[in-house]
Amino acid sequence: MAGLATTFGSGAMTNSINEIENAQVMLVIGSNTSEAHPQVARRIFTAMDRGARLIVIDPRRTLLARRADIHLAIRPGTDIPLLNAMMRIILDENLADDLFIEMRTENFYGLRDMLYRLDLEETARLTGVDLAGIRAAAQLYGRAQKAVICYCLGITQHVCGTGNVQAIANLAMLTGHVEKEDTGVDPLRGQNNVQGACDMGALPNVFPSYQQVDIDDYREKFERAWHACLPSQPGLTLMEMTHGGKNGPLKAMFIMGENPVLSDPVQARVEETLDNLEFLLVADIFLTETARRAHVVLPAASFAEKTGTFTNSERRVQMVRRVIPPLGQSRTDSDIIMDLSARLGYAMDYESPAEIMEEISMLAPIYGGMQHDRLENSWGLQWPCWDRRHSGTPFLHKYYFTRGKGRFVPTVHEPPAELPDEDYPFLLITGRIYHQYHTGTMSRHSALLSREAGEALLQLHPGDGRRLGVRSGDLVRMRSRRGEVQVKAQLTETVKAGEIYTTFHFSEMPVNRLTISAKDHFSQCPEYKICAVHLEKV
Amino acid sequence: MTDKYILKKDHLLPLLRKLKKTHRLIAPVQNRHGDTLFTVIDNLDEVRIDLENQAQNSLKQFFFPQQETLFSYSNPAGDSYHFEPVAEEIPPTLYFGVRPCDLAAVLYLDVVFLKNAKDPNYLQKRQNSILVGLNCNDPFASCFCNATRNGPFTDCGFDLQLTDLGDRFLVEYDRSRGQEIISQWRQFFAQAGEQDVKAQYQAFLEARGKFKLQVHLDQAVKKLAEDEVPDSVWEELSMRCQDCGGCAYICPTCTCFTISDLQTSDHAGERIRSWDACTFSGFTRMAGGHNPVDRQMRGIEKRFRHKLQFDVKKDNRPSCVGCGRCVNICFGGTDIVRFINMTCCENS
Numbered sequence: 010m011a012g013l014a015t016t017f018g019s020g021a022m023t024n025s026i027n028e029i030e031n032a033q034v035m036l037v038i039g040s041n042t043s044e045a046h047p048q049v050a051r052r053i054f055t056a057m058d059r060g061a062r063l064i065v066i067d068p069r070r071t072l073l074a075r076r077a078d079i080h081l082a083i084r085p086g087t088d089i090p091l092l093n094a095m096m097r098i099i100l101d102e103n104l105a106d107d108l109f110i111e112m113r114t115e116n117f118y119g120l121r122d123m124l125y126r127l128d129l130e131e132t133a134r135l136t137g138v139d140l141a142g143i144r145a146a147a148q149l150y151g152r153a154q155k156a157v158i159c160y161c162l163g164i165t166q167h168v169c170g171t172g173n174v175q176a177i178a179n180l181a182m183l184t185g186h187v188e189k190e191d192t193g194v195d196p197l198r199g200q201n202n203v204q205g206a207c208d209m210g211a212l213p214n215v216f217p218s219y220q221q222v223d224i225d226d227y228r229e230k231f232e233r234a235w236h237a238c239l240p241s242q243p244g245l246t247l248m249e250m251t252h253g254g255k256n257g258p259l260k261a262m263f264i265m266g267e268n269p270v271l272s273d274p275v276q277a278r279v280e281e282t283l284d285n286l287e288f289l290l291v292a293d294i295f296l297t298e299t300a301r302r303a304h305v306v307l308p309a310a311s312f313a314e315k316t317g318t319f320t321n322s323e324r325r326v327q328m329v330r331r332v333i334p335p336l337g338q339s340r341t342d343s344d345i346i347m348d349l350s351a352r353l354g355y356a357m358d359y360e361s362p363a364e365i366m367e368e369i370s371m372l373a374p375i376y377g378g379m380q381h382d383r384l385e386n387s388w389g390l391q392w393p394c395w396d397r398r399h400s401g402t403p404f405l406h407k408y409y410f411t412r413g414k415g416r417f418v419p420t421v422h423e424p425p426a427e428l429p430d431e432d433y434p435f436l437l438i439t440g441r442i443y444h445q446y447h448t449g450t451m452s453r454h455s456a457l458l459s460r461e462a463g464e465a466l467l468q469l470h471p472g473d474g475r476r477l478g479v480r481s482g483d484l485v486r487m488r489s490r491r492g493e494v495q496v497k498a499q500l501t502e503t504v505k506a507g508e509i510y511t512t513f514h515f516s517e518m519p520v521n522r523l524t525i526s527a528k529d530h531f532s533q534c535p536e537y538k539i540c541a542v543h544l545e546k547v
Numbered sequence: 548m549t550d551k552y553i554l555k556k557d558h559l560l561p562l563l564r565k566l567k568k569t570h571r572l573i574a575p576v577q578n579r580h581g582d583t584l585f586t587v588i589d590n591l592d593e594v595r596i597d598l599e600n601q602a603q604n605s606l607k608q609f610f611f612p613q614q615e616t617l618f619s620y621s622n623p624a625g626d627s628y629h630f631e632p633v634a635e636e637i638p639p640t641l642y643f644g645v646r647p648c649d650l651a652a653v654l655y656l657d658v659v660f661l662k663n664a665k666d667p668n669y670l671q672k673r674q675n676s677i678l679v680g681l682n683c684n685d686p687f688a689s690c691f692c693n694a695t696r697n698g699p700f701t702d703c704g705f706d707l708q709l710t711d712l713g714d715r716f717l718v719e720y721d722r723s724r725g726q727e728i729i730s731q732w733r734q735f736f737a738q739a740g741e742q743d744v745k746a747q748y749q750a751f752l753e754a755r756g757k758f759k760l761q762v763h764l765d766q767a768v769k770k771l772a773e774d775e776v777p778d779s780v781w782e783e784l785s786m787r788c789q790d791c792g793g794c795a796y797i798c799p800t801c802t803c804f805t806i807s808d809l810q811t812s813d814h815a816g817e818r819i820r821s822w823d824a825c826t827f828s829g830f831t832r833m834a835g836g837h838n839p840v841d842r843q844m845r846g847i848e849k850r851f852r853h854k855l856q857f858d859v860k861k862d863n864r865p866s867c868v869g870c871g872r873c874v875n876i877c878f879g880g881t882d883i884v885r886f887i888n889m890t891c892c893e894n895s
Contacts (some may be wrong), residue, residue, distance in 0.1 A: 047789045051878045054787055058880065072786055072843065443790060456807065460829035461790075482836050 011531040012165075012174020013194065014219075016182070018412025021204060023193030023405040024157060025323045025391065030055045031191040034153035036146070038066040038088065038177070039163020043073045044443040046197045049159065049322075062153075064146045066091065067163065068438065069468075069510060070503050079146050082505060084137035085436055085539050086167055086425035091136040092176040093420075095147040096183055097124045104151030106185030114182050114415040123419035135422065151184050155191040162199065162440070166537040169423035170529040182415045188406045198322035200447075205320030208375065208392070214243035218373030234372055237355070246533035247273070252526060253282045261288035263349075265342060266309065270298040271448035271516055274524035274535045275491055292345055297450050298516055308339040315341040317362045318384060320392075324402070326379050327389035425539040426527030429507065433489060433541035435473075438510045439524060440538075445514035452514075465518035466499040468510040469544075474500040477546055484547040487511075489540055492522030495547055509544070513537075551739035551747075552718040552729060554709070559716070562735045564591055566641055566728070570677065573609060574643040575602040585609070585642070598644055598711075601687045605649050605799030605870065606642060610656055610672045613796075614821045617668060617806075621815040632667070633817075639675040645705070647698035648690070648870040650680050652799030654704050655866050659802050668820075677724055680705040684750050686758050689871030691884065694764040697868050699754040710747045717747050760871070760884060764855070767887040768865060771856040780889050785846040787879040788826060794873040794882060795824035795850070800866045803830065825849040851886050 013020040029035065029052040043050035050073065057063060057076070065077040066088070074080040083091055099105055100121065110117050133140040150156055158181055164173045174196075181187045181194045198204050210217040216239075220227035223241050232239050250259055251269045262283070273279045283289055283302050291303040300306045314335040320326045335341060340348075343365065347357040359365050363381040370376050375393040383397065384390060390401035405411065429436050444462035446452040453459060467485060469477075479485055481500045486493060487509075496511060496518050504510050513520045525540040554562065563572060567588070576586040577597040585602045588594055616633045623629070645653075653673075660669035683690070683699035692698030701708065706725035709716040717739055720726045729736050770776050795801040805823040810816040823830055826846055832838040840846060858866040873882040 043789065047791070047878055051789065051880070054879055076786060457823075457827075457829075461827055 011529075012171045013178060013196065014412075015171075016175055016178035016416050016418055017187070017194070017406060017410050019405055019410075020196070020207070020219075021405070022195040022197075022323050023187055024191065024195050025325075025403045026052060028191045028193075028404065029053060029157055029159070029195070030059070032056050032061055032153075032155050032157045034062050034064065034150055034156040036064045036066070036150050036156065036158045037073060037077075038158065038160045039165075039173070040159055040161035040197055041067070041069075041071045041073065041163075041440060042159060042161075042197070043071070045161065045199065045441050046322075047443070049197055053159075062149055064149060066146075068505065068508055079142060079149065081136075081138045081142050081146060084135070085438060085508065086169070086428075087136040087422065088164060088167070088173045089169060089176045089420050090132045090422045091138065091143060092173075092180050093124060093127055093422075094129055094132045094136070094140075094143050095150070096120070096176075096180055097127050097129060097132075098144050098147035099151040099180075099183060100124055102148065102151070104148070105183050109185030109188075110183065113188065113410065114417060116417045116419075120179055120183070120417040120419045123421070150180070150186075153186070155189070156184070156186045157191070157193055157195055158186070159195045159197055161197045163538060165196075165529075165532070165534050167534075167539065168426050168527050168529055168536050169420070170534050170536075171531040172420040172423060175418040176420045178415070179417050179419070182417060187415070188408070188410070190404050193404060193406075196322075199441075201321060202319040204322060204324060205318065205326070208320055208373070209369070213246050216372075217369060218375045220373075231372065234368070248526065248528055248533050248535060251279045251282055254278060255281060255285050257282050257285065260286060261290070262286055263290045263292070264299060264303075265292045265345075266294075268293075268297040268299045268448040268450055270302065271513060271519055271521065274521050274537060275526045276519050276522040277492060278526065279521075292342070293450065294339070295450050295454070297448065307345055308337065309345065310335040310339045310341045314339065315343075315362075317343070318366065318379075318381075318389075324391045324405075325389045326376065326384060326392065326394075328381065328384045426536055427490075427525050427539065427541045429541045433543045434507070435542050435544055436508045437487070437489070437520075437523065437540050437542045438504075438508060438538050439513050439520050440510060442512050442514065445512065447514065449514045449516070465496050465511055465515040465520070467496045468501050468504045469498050470504050470506040470508070471500045471502065472506045473509075473544075474498065477544060479544075479546050486545050486547050487523065487542050488545075489523035489525075489542045491525070494518050494520060494522055496520075509542070550719065551744060552736040553739045553743055554716045554718050554735055556714055556716065558735050560591065562732060563596075563643065565732055567591065569639065570641040571638045572641050572643060573606075575600070585644075596644065598681060601646070601690075601870070601872075602644075602649075603872070604797070605872070606645065606653055607656065607799050607801075609640070609642070610653065610669055610676075611660070611802065611804075614819060615668060617818045617820050619811075619815065619817045620808075623814050625814070635671075637672050637675060639677070640672075641677045641679060643679045645678050645680045646683055646870070647680065647701035648692045648695075648868040649799055650678060650701060650704050651692075651695075651697035651868045652870070653678065655800045655868070656802065658862060677706045677728070678704075679725075680708040682708065682710045682751070682754075684711050684754050686754060687871060688759055689874035689884070690758060690869060691760045691762040691764070691871060692869035693755060693758050694762040695865060695867055695869035699758075700751045710750060712743060712746050712750065715743075717743050760874075762869070762884055762887055763891045764865065764867070764869075764887055767890045768855050768859055770890050771852060772859070776890050780886070781848045782844050783889070784881045784886060785842065785844055785848070788847050788881045789878040790826065790828075790842075790846075791878055792824040792827060793876040793878070795826065796822055797872045797876050799870060799872070800854070800868060801850075805830075825853070847881055847886075851883060854883065855887075 063077040064079045065074040066081045066083050067074050068085045186192050216231050251273045269279050289303045290305050291300040292307040292309045293300050294309050294311050313332045316331045318326050350357045366381050370379050378394040378397045378399045394401045444458045479498045483498050484495050485498050486495050528535045572588045574596050575583050576594045577583045583597045583600040583602050584604050619631045621629050660666040686699050703721050706722045708719045803823045803825050804820050807819050808816050828842040831840045854867045855865050874884050
C-alpha cells in the first residue's frame with residue numbers, strides 16, 4: 010500500500026485481471042501465483058499460449074518458475090538490488106522510455122544518479138543470481154510493449170517491503186509500463202475482500218476511500234455525516250495492537266474474522282497480549298484459536314447467509330447475496346456491529362445493506378456510483394467509479410497518475426533483520442499452499458482438502474537432508490530464537506540448499522512461534538518471509 | 548405409416564403437465580441468475596424450461612449423487628455389527644430435454660454400475676426413470692459429440708426422442724415406455740408425414756456442419772493405443788492443471804468415488820460414497836505418504852487414458868461423450884480437447 014501510494018498515488022492493481030491475458034511479458038516476483046492465485050495464474054497461462062514470455066523471480070523453484078522462460082532464484086531479501094540491477098541494465102542499453110519519464114514522472118535524476126553509482130557485478134553477487142540472467146530479464150521486460158508485473162507477499166512481507174514495492178514502481182515507470190491497458194503493476198490480494206477492507210478505511214490512518222484522518226476537511230465531512238467527534242490522530246497498526254504485551258496500549262479488543270494467534274508473528278507475544286486484555290470479544294464463523302481466548306464469542310454468519318459486497322484484487326466491487334438465513338444463533342456482521350453500537354449508546358439504524366452502501370457511495374468518492382441496484386445484475390464495477398453515470402475503471406492512471414506525476418523513489422538494499430548464522434544456519438521462508446486457506450479456520454473443515462494436504466510439511470533440500478540424516482517423512486525439530494516446533498520434512502529441490510519453506514495453515518505446527526517481529530518501517534508489515542532457524546532430526 | 552409422431556410446440560407444456568401427475572419431472576431450467584441446470588420441477592408455471600442453452604450439470608448427479616449414504620451400521624452390544632440398507636423412496640422420474648451426449652453418458656453409467664455387480668443404489672434410481680431426449684440442431688460452442696460419435700442426433704437408448712422442426716417436434720420412441728406414453732396420451736401426438744421425416748434429416752445434415760471445434764478424437768485414441776503420446780504432453784498438462792477437480796465433477800461419465808464412514812454415535816454410523824477425482828493426489832497416495840503418481844508430472848494422465856484408451860479397449864468406445872463441459876469449466880486449459888489437440892500436433 011505505502012509503496013504504490015508514494016510512487017503512483019494509489020495502492021491497488023493498476024490493471025484488470027483479464028488484461029494479463031494480453032500482456033507480452035509478465036514479470037512475477039514474490040508470488041507463487043499458481044498456488045495462491047489460481048485465477049490469475051490461469052490468465053498467465055493463457056497469455057503464454059498467445060506467445061507471451063514469463064519471468065519469475067522467486068527463491069523457490071515453484072511450479073510457475075518451472076514454466077518460466079527466465080527464473081531468477083534470488084537470495085531472499087535481495088529484491089531491491091536485483092530490481093536496481095535490472096534498471097541499471099535498462100539504462101545502459103537505452104531501453105528506458107524517455108518520453109514517458111519526461112511527461113509523466115518526477116525525480117528521475119534521483120533514481121538515475123543512484124543507479125549510476127551501482128556496481129553491477131557486486132549487486133548481482135548480493136542477489137545470488139548470475140548477471141547474465143538479470144540482463145536477459147531486463148532486456149525482455151524493457152523491450153516489451155505490453156508488460157505487467159505481478160507481485161504478492163514475497164515482496165511486501167519484508168523489513169524493506171515498502172522499498173521493494175517502490176523499486177517495482179520505479180522499474181515500471183522507467184520503461185513506461187504503466188498508465189496503459191494490458192500494462193502495469195499488479196499487487197495480488199490474498200483475500201476476497203482485503204481490498205474492500207482497505208477501501209473502507211480498515212487502516213490506522215484513513216477514513217473510507219483513503220481520506221486521511223489528519224486532514225480537517227475529510228474528518229469534518231465524516232463528523233457531519235456521523236454526528237460524532239472523530240480522532241484526528243492515526244490509530245494503531247496491527248502489530249502494535251497484537252504485540253503490546255502485558256502493558257500494551259489496549260484494554261479491550263474486538264476481533265472479527267481474523268485469527269492472530271496463528272497468523273501474526275511471534276505467537277507467544279500475541280498470546281500474552283490477548284491474555285492480558287481486560288476484555289476480548291471475537292466474532293467468527295468457527296471457534297478459532299483466537300476465539301478460544303475470548304471472554305465473549307459472537308457467532309457470525311458465513312458468506313451464504315449475508316448480503317453485501319466484496320471488493321476483489323482488481324478493485325471490482327461485487328454483490329454477495331444471502332442464500333439461506335443465518336443458521337442457529339449466528340448473525341451477520343452488520344447486525345452484530347449495529348446491535349453492539351446501539352447498546353453502547355450510538356444508534357445505527359440501517360434498514361438494509363443497500364442503505365449502508367448508499368452511505369458509502371456518498372462518503373467514499375471512489376465508490377461514488379456504486380449502489381446495490383447498479384451492482385445487482387452485473388459482474389460489478391471497478392473503482393474509481395465517481396457517479397451513477399460512470400462505468401468504472403478497468404485500468405488506473407490513464408493520462409496521469411493518481412498523485413499527478415509518478416514519483417521515482419530511489420531505494421537501496423536493506424538487509425533482512427535476521428540472517429542465518431552458525432547457531433541458526435537455515436533461512437526459513439513461510440507461505441501458503443494450494444489446498445489450505447490462511448489459518449485453516451474454514452478450509453480445514455473440508456475432508457477432501459484435508460486428504461489432499463492435511464498437515465504441515467517442511468520443504469528441505471535433499472543435500473541438507475542428507476547432511477542432517479533426515480529423509481522425507483521424518484520429524485524434525487525446528488528452533489529459532491523465539492520458539493520451536495516439530496514438523497515433517499519433505500525433501501525437494503523446490504528450495505535451494507540452506508533455505509527451507511513451510512506454511513502457517515496448521516495449528517498443530519504454529520510456525521509463527523518462530524517468526525520474527527521485525528517489520529517494515531512504513532507499512533508495519535512483519536517480515537514473515539525470513540528468519541533464521543536451527544534444524545535437527547527428532 | 549412410420550413410428551414417428553408430431554407434437555406441436557404449443558402442446559409441450561400441457562403434455563408435461565399430464566406426465567408430471569405420475570412422475571417427478573427433471574428438466575433444464577434457467578434460474579434467476581441466468582444459469583441453466585437440470586432441476587427438479589415443482590411447479591411448471593413458475594419455471595422457464597430452457598432448451599436453448601446447454602445445462603451446466605448432467606444427469607450424473609441424479610443417478611450417482613455427489614454424496615450418498617450406502618447403508619448404516621450399528622454395533623449396540625459391542626460384538627457383532629448390524630447393517631441396514633438406507634431406504635430412500637425414489638419416485639418414478641421423467642428426465643426431459645436430455646441431449647444425445649447426456650443420454651450416451653447415462654448408458655455408460657449403466658455399464659459401470661450395472662454390468663457386473665449391480666449397484667443397488669444406482670439401479671433403484673435408474674430403473675424407474677424415463678429419458679425424453681432432444682436432438683441438437685445447433686451444437687454449442689464447446690461441443691464435439693460428432694468426434695465421439697454419439698451426436699448431434701441419436702437414434703437409440705432413449706424412451707422418447709424429440710427433434711425441433713420449428714413450430715413442432717418430431718417424436719420417436721426406442722423403448723416400450725416411450726411407446727406407452729404415446730399411446731396413453733394419443734391426443735398430443737399426430738402421425739408424422741414424409742415431409743416431417745425429410746425435415747428431420749435436413750436438420751441432422753445441417754447440425755453436423757455447425758460444430759465450432761474440430762477435435763480429432765480418433766487420432767488421439769490411436770496414438771494412445773500405440774503408446775505414442777510423448778511425455779512432454781502429460782507434463783505440460785499436469786503442470787498447468789490447477790487441481791480443482793472441476794472436470795471430474797462436471798463430467799457426465801467420470802465415476803471415481805471415495806468411501807468414508809461417518810460415525811453418528813458411539814455404536815453407530817453410516818457409510819458414505821462421495822465423488823472423487825483421479826487427478827487428486829490423495830486419490831493415489833498410499834499410507835506412509837508414497838505416491839506412485841507424481842502429480843506435477845503425470846497427475847492428469849489417468850483421466851485421459853481411462854476415457855480414451857482403457858474404455859476403448861474394454862468396451863470398444865471412448866467414455867468421453869463430447870459434451871464440452873470440461874472445456875468450459877477448466878481453469879488452466881487442461882481439458883480433454885486441449886489434450887487431444889496437443890497429442891495430434893506433437894508428432895505431426
